[in-house]
Structures are given as C-alpha cells and as structure tokens.
Amino acid sequence: MDQNILFRNNVKINGKGTQSIIFAPGFGCDQSVWKSVAEAFEKDYQVILFDYVGLGRSDIHAYDSKRYSSLLGYAQDVLDVCEALDLKDTIFVGHSVGSMIGALASLSHPEYFSRLVMIGPSPYYLNDPPHYYGGFEKEELLGLIDMMDKNYIGWANVFASTVTNNPERHEVKRQLEERFCSTDPIIAREFAEAAFFADNRSDLKKVTVPALILQCSNDIIAPLAVGEYIHHHLPNSLLKIMDATGHCPHMSHPEETIRLISQYLNEESVSVEGSPAGRGVNL
Amino acid sequence: MDEQLNHAPCGFLTLSEDGFILDSNQTFLKLLNYSQDSLIGQHVNFILTVPARLFSQLYFFPLIKLEHRVEEMYISLETSKGEEIPVLINALLRREKERTVLECILIPMRKRNEYENELLLAKKDTEEALKAKHKAIMELKTTLKKLEFQKQELLELNQQNQKYKIETKKELELARIIQETSLTNPINNDKVQMEVYYNASGELSGDIYGIYQIDPYRYGIILLDVMGHGISSALITMTLHSLFQRLISAGYPVDLVMKELDSHLHKLFNSNEEARHYSTAIYLLIDTERQKVEYVNAGHPPAIWQDPDGTQYELCSSAPPLGTFEGVVFKTNTFTYRKGGRLLLYTDGIDPLISNYLAPLVRKTVSLSLFKLKEEILQCLNHEKNVDYKSDDETFILVDLK
Numbered sequence: 001m002d003q004n005i006l007f008r009n010n011v012k013i014n015g016k017g018t019q020s021i022i023f024a025p026g027f028g029c030d031q032s033v034w035k036s037v038a039e040a041f042e043k044d045y046q047v048i049l050f051d052y053v054g055l056g057r058s059d060i061h062a063y064d065s066k067r068y069s070s071l072l073g074y075a076q077d078v079l080d081v082c083e084a085l086d087l088k089d090t091i092f093v094g095h096s097v098g099s100m101i102g103a104l105a106s107l108s109h110p111e112y113f114s115r116l117v118m119i120g121p122s123p124y125y126l127n128d129p130p131h132y133y134g135g136f137e138k139e140e141l142l143g144l145i146d147m148m149d150k151n152y153i154g155w156a157n158v159f160a161s162t163v164t165n166n167p168e169r170h171e172v173k174r175q176l177e178e179r180f181c182s183t184d185p186i187i188a189r190e191f192a193e194a195a196f197f198a199d200n201r202s203d204l205k206k207v208t209v210p211a212l213i214l215q216c217s218n219d220i221i222a223p224l225a226v227g228e229y230i231h232h233h234l235p236n237s238l239l240k241i242m243d244a245t246g247h248c249p250h251m252s253h254p255e256e257t258i259r260l261i262s263q264y265l266n267e268e269s270v271s272v273e274g275s276p277a278g279r280g281v282n283l
Numbered sequence: 284m285d286e287q288l289n290h291a292p293c294g295f296l297t298l299s300e301d302g303f304i305l306d307s308n309q310t311f312l313k314l315l316n317y318s319q320d321s322l323i324g325q326h327v328n329f330i331l332t333v334p335a336r337l338f339s340q341l342y343f344f345p346l347i348k349l350e351h352r353v354e355e356m357y358i359s360l361e362t363s364k365g366e367e368i369p370v371l372i373n374a375l376l377r378r379e380k381e382r383t384v385l386e387c388i389l390i391p392m393r394k395r396n397e398y399e400n401e402l403l404l405a406k407k408d409t410e411e412a413l414k415a416k417h418k419a420i421m422e423l424k425t426t427l428k429k430l431e432f433q434k435q436e437l438l439e440l441n442q443q444n445q446k447y448k449i450e451t452k453k454e455l456e457l458a459r460i461i462q463e464t465s466l467t468n469p470i471n472n473d474k475v476q477m478e479v480y481y482n483a484s485g486e487l488s489g490d491i492y493g494i495y496q497i498d499p500y501r502y503g504i505i506l507l508d509v510m511g512h513g514i515s516s517a518l519i520t521m522t523l524h525s526l527f528q529r530l531i532s533a534g535y536p537v538d539l540v541m542k543e544l545d546s547h548l549h550k551l552f553n554s555n556e557e558a559r560h561y562s563t564a565i566y567l568l569i570d571t572e573r574q575k576v577e578y579v580n581a582g583h584p585p586a587i588w589q590d591p592d593g594t595q596y597e598l599c600s601s602a603p604p605l606g607t608f609e610g611v612v613f614k615t616n617t618f619t620y621r622k623g624g625r626l627l628l629y630t631d632g633i634d635p636l637i638s639n640y641l642a643p644l645v646r647k648t649v650s651l652s653l654f655k656l657k658e659e660i661l662q663c664l665n666h667e668k669n670v671d672y673k674s675d676d677e678t679f680i681l682v683d684l685k
Contacts, residue, residue, distance in 0.1 A: 139332040
C-alpha cells in the first residue's frame with residue numbers, strides 16, 4: 001500500500017463490507033460533501049473517500065499546474081488511489097465533474113471498476129449548435145469564474161467564517177474549516193478551467209464499465225438533455241431521473257440518492273425511467 | 284410581512300429549500316422592477332444572471348444546506364429590463380413548522396462592485412507582471428547555471444593545464460640536469476688553470492662547451508652557441524656535443540673538427556629547412572709544450588688573448604657560423620704565446636658587455652687570480668643585466684697558461 005498516495009490524497013477508509021465503494025467529489029469540493037451519503041454505505045461496504053490534490057486536506061505541495069490543467073490529471077489521482085489500495089472491481093460514485101473524472105479513469109484501467117455511478121454528469125458544458133446544447137456560452141462560464149474571484153473563492157476560511165455559533169454544530173464547523181472548498185485561489189481557478197471547458201463527448205463511447213446516470217430534475221448545470229445525451233452515448237448505461245432538484249442531490253436529497261444507488265447495486269434488474277426504450281441494461 | 288420589513292433599506296427574499304421564491308419585500312421588487320405576482324412561485328434562477336445561476340448551484344445551495352447560513356456572498360441579479368445588479372446576500376436557513384425556508388437579505392453594491400472590478404483588474408495585471416518576473420528570473424537562473432557550468436569547465440581545463448605545466452617543468456628540470464651532466468669540468472694543473480661560468484636563460488641552454496686534455500701537453504677547448512635558446516637549441520647542442528667529444532678527444536686537427544661539426548649540422552637539416560639551426564663556435568687547441576695555440580672561430584664573438592704584460596688580442600671569426608653554407612673551408616689560425624697569458628672565451632649573452640667592461644676589466648686585473656676575476660665578471664654581469672639586458676644564455680671560460 002503506497003502510504004504516500006494515501007497521504008497525498010487524504011484517503012479515508014471506513015465501513016464493514018468487503019466490496020469497496022469510492023466516492024469522488026465534484027468541482028471544487030472535498031470529501032466532506034459525501035458525509036450523509038457515504039455513511040449510509042458503511043454497513044455493507046468498504047467506503048473510500050479522498051480529496052483531489054489541491055483540495056481539502058490533500059498535500060497541496062503535490063499540486064502541479066500542468067498535470068491538473070486537464071481532467072486527466074484528476075483521473076490519475078483516482079487511478080493512483082485505486083492502485084495504492086489495490087482496488088479491483090470497485091464501485092465508483094462521482095458527482096458532477098467527478099463522474100466524468102471516473103469515466104476517464106475507467107478508460108485506462110477498466111479492471112479497477114465494476115460500476116460507475118454518475119451524479120449530474122456533463123461531458124461538455126458549452127453549447128455546440130446545432131446538435132449539442134451543454135447549457136452555457138463561453139462568456140457565461142467566464143462570468144462564473146469572475147464571480148468566484150469576487151467571492152474570494154479559495155481565500156482561506158471564507159466559508160468557515162460563516163458557520164454559526166450553534167454548539168451542536170461545532171464539530172461540523174471544525175470539519176468544514178478550510179475544507180469544503182478549495183483553499184487556494186489559483187488551484188480553484190485552474191480546476192474551474194479544467195472542469196468547465198473540458199470536452200469529453202468523444203470519450204463516452206469508449207467506456208466499458210456499466211454506469212448509472214442520476215439526473216436531477218431542474219438541474220441547470222447538467223440539464224436533462226445532457227443526461228440523455230450521455231445515456232445515449234454511454235454503452236451499458238442506465239438513466240434515472242431523480243425527484244431531487246438542483247445540482248447537488250447527494251447534499252440536498254441524500255435519502256433519494258442513497259436509495260437509488262442502493263437499488264442499482266442490489267437489484268438484478270432495474271427498470272428505466274425516462275430513458276429511450278431498450279437502452280436499459282439488465283444487471 | 285410588516286411594513287417596516289416591507290420597506291426596509293434592503294431587499295428581503297424568502298426561498299424554499301429548492302430555490303423557489305416564496306415571498307419578497309417591496310424594496311426588492313422595486314430593485315428588480317417586478318410585481319409581486321410575477322415573482323412568487325418562480326425559481327430564483329429567474330432573477331439571476333447565468334453565472335449567478337451556476338454559482339448559486341455550486342456554492343449558495345450546498346453552503347446553506349451544510350452550514351444553515353451564508354454571509355457576504357456576491358452574486359448578480361437581473362432586472363425585468365435585463366439590467367444587471369450586483370448584490371451581496373446574507374441568508375439563513377430556518378425550519379418553520381413543516382417546511383424549511385431560506386431567508387435572504389440583498390444589498391446592491393454597484394459602486395463597490397466597480398471598485399472591486401478595478402481591484403481585480405489591477406490584481407490580474409500584478410499577477411501577470413509577477414509571472415513575467417518569475418519567467419525572467421528562471422531565464423536568468425538558466426543563464427547563471429550555464430555560466431557556472433562553463434566556469435567549471437574552465438577551472439577543469441586550468442587544472443589540467445596546471446598539471447601539464449608542472450609535469451613539463453619537471454621534465455625540463457630533468458633535461459637541464461642531463462644537459463649539464465654533459466659539460467666537462469675545468470682542468471687545473473701546473474700547465475693550465477681554468478674557470479667556467481655557464482648559465483641558461485631558461486631551463487635549457489643553447490650554449491655548450493667542452494674542455495679536454497688530449498695528451499700530456501695538449502688541451503682542446505671548444506665553445507658553441509646554437510642560435511636561439513630553449514628546448515630546440517638545447518637538443519642540437521647535445522648532438523653536437525657527442526660529436527665534438529669524440530673528435531677532440533681523438534686529437535683531430537682544429538679545422539677538421541670544425542668541418543665535421545659543420546657537415547653534421549648540414550646533414551641534420553638537409554631535408555628540413557624549417558628546422559634549420561646554425562651555431563657559432565670557437566675551438567682552440569693549446570699545446571703547452573710548444574706554447575702554441577691553434578684555433579678556428581666560426582661566426583663566434585672574438586675570444587680575448589692577453590699577454591702577461593696586459594696586451595690584448597682578439598681571436599676574430601674567420602668563417603661563417605656552422606651550418607650556414609655548404610663547402611666552407613675552415614682555416615686554422617695559429618699563434619705562440621708566452622707563459623702567464625690569459626684567455627677569455629664567451630658567448631653572445633655576454634658579448635655586449637665585452638668592449639665597455641670586460642676587456643678593460645681583464646686588462647686591469649692582470650695580477651688577480653682567475654677565481655677573483657670570475658667573481659668580478661659575475662658582479663659586473665649581474666649589475667648590468669638588471670639595468671640593460673634581456674636574459675640570454677651566458678657562458679664564459681677563463682684560462683691561464685702557466
């Protein structure tokens with residue numbers, strides 16, 4: 001076991017099961033976003049949480065602007081963790097850009113993964129008319145990055161300082177300090193550029209690992225059309241439309257998220273909601 | 284909503300957990316130019332610019348979910364007329380009886396926003412400048428590294444050179460010892476008395492001499508000066524030495540000795556004009572029984588013969604230096620002497636001093652012993668050398684005939 005990687009990516013392992021399940025955060029977040037969902041799996045699984053280099057409590061000294069200028073750099077983090085833990089046939093659960101990172105990782109080492117669970121994935125955030133509508137124009141994404149700048153995203157403790165004085169939440173506050181989002185403004189910006197301008201549409205058809213796509217209702221970041229596009233191009237995929245709205249169902253609707261993932265993992269066959277006929281997969 | 288909140292100097296907005304607008308105050312409606320009816324029930328995205336929609340999904344909703352509170356968050360709203368309004372939001376998550384409500388206050392910050400834009404612009408410029416500086420520093424570092432590498436190379440070369448120099452010096456020293464070993468000792472007996480001085484300008488000398496007793500009465504004294512000085516000249520002196528040693532010891536006639544040495548040099552450089560060296564030489568054969576001196580001077584500075592009464596004669600050159608022209612005839616000169624005469628042979632390293640200093644000195648010191656005379660000459664040499672003359676190989680031989 002490569003302790004260096006475990007330290008570098010702040011890897012945490014919990015749970016009583018033998019089957020491993022690894023949770024990958026989305027853009028700009030660390031493993032704390034999985035708190036509610038991940039805990040639910042500890043009874044039956046070996047639950048693995050980690051932070052990408054540059055986020056949370058990873059070893060920031062290992063950050064390399066060149067490596068992390070592309071999602072492949074983040075995918076390599078996932079592969080490094082799998083290799084360090086000698087994982088085989090693990091279940092990969094990724095949120096948002098984290099799910100694309102997992103899909104990319106599975107291209108070079110499909111044997112590491114038995115299932116991909118993709119929550120709110122998008123292979124490309126920009127519109128590419130007339131056939132693809134990712135949801136955004138380039139200026140709008142640049143506007144988002146500017147807004148991050150103006151909210152001092154990445155400035156130490158900006159969010160932690162908002163935590164209440166409620167003593168019950170004291171523990172939570174401590175966990176959140178410096179962790180929820182990037183602690184370094186340059187890293188936050190570079191991650192944003194790597195995540196929001198990546199075009200991984202052509203990679204979808206190469207994925208061989210079976211995948212569940214969890215599509216939120218009313219998700220402006222990953223709209224329904226994008227979820228359907230992925231389902232259409234990703235072999236062996238199953239699309240589930242969630243009742244949950246927004247882009248972060250694992251945080252806003254943990255129960256539904258847990259239920260759908262569990263169902264997918266447990267049931268031999270899953271009926272397909274809202275997907276083109278015949279593209280559901282028998283498991 | 285009470286009147287105070289309705290007209291408070293800030294926008295007030297309540298949202299459902301999913302982001303749908305539940306209520307808003309008049310101040311907020313006026314800010315965005317909407318009527319109450321057109322806003323209630325809309326998703327908050329309705330009044331957000333596109334970047335703000337993204338940002339609220341990525342940060343506002345996760346944060347308020349996790350921390351139940353958001354403070355000082357910057358976003359931009361869009362009025363019904365499409366105008367963009369930058370605002371700061373503070374928000375609180377509050378659980379009412381059956382539902383969860385997000386309560387927000389919003390304060391427009393147009394001026395601050397512009398100011399911050401300027402700051403960000405300046406920050407970006409500074410970052411660019413910093414980047415450029417880092418790049419320049421990196422380039423300088425590369426150059427410095429290169430220079431250091433080259434310096435190291437030079438140092439190594441210098442070290443090699445130094446080593447080579449030391450080795451060469453050692454070799455030359457050894458060569459000097461070998462050359463000096465070939466020199467014969469002065470002869471001192473009841474017939475002749477001699478003093479010799481031999482000094483190379485560098486490690487090796489282009490001068491060479493030989494003093495031989497041929498039989499009980501006859502003595503051969505030869506002095507040569509190969510042109511130039513240093514290693515090449517010294518090598519030639521050594522080839523000449525082996526030849527004249529054999530010829531003189533065997534008692535060959537004076538002219539024949541010179542002829543043989545001359546042909547030797549011609550043979551040596553026959554096929555190599557570039558290496559050609561010539562040599563001046565004077566050879567004297569002294570017969571103490573007949574009190575006769577036979578000599579040939581080939582291009583060499585005149586030797587001085589001094590009678591016991593102090594009268595001086597110059598034994599001048601009667602032939603070109605050895606190795607210059609082929610077929611030269613060397614004619615032996617002869618004179619007889621009286622006992623008590625004194626002879627001075629020297630090479631051209633000493634020549635410039637002769638007329639002004641040495642000749643008068645030798646004359647002045649008729650009664651002085653040879654040893655004393657040598658010391659006087661050396662004193663004179665050292666003194667004059669410092670003032671006027673570049674160093675050249677210096678040799679002189681003093682002979683008293685008793």
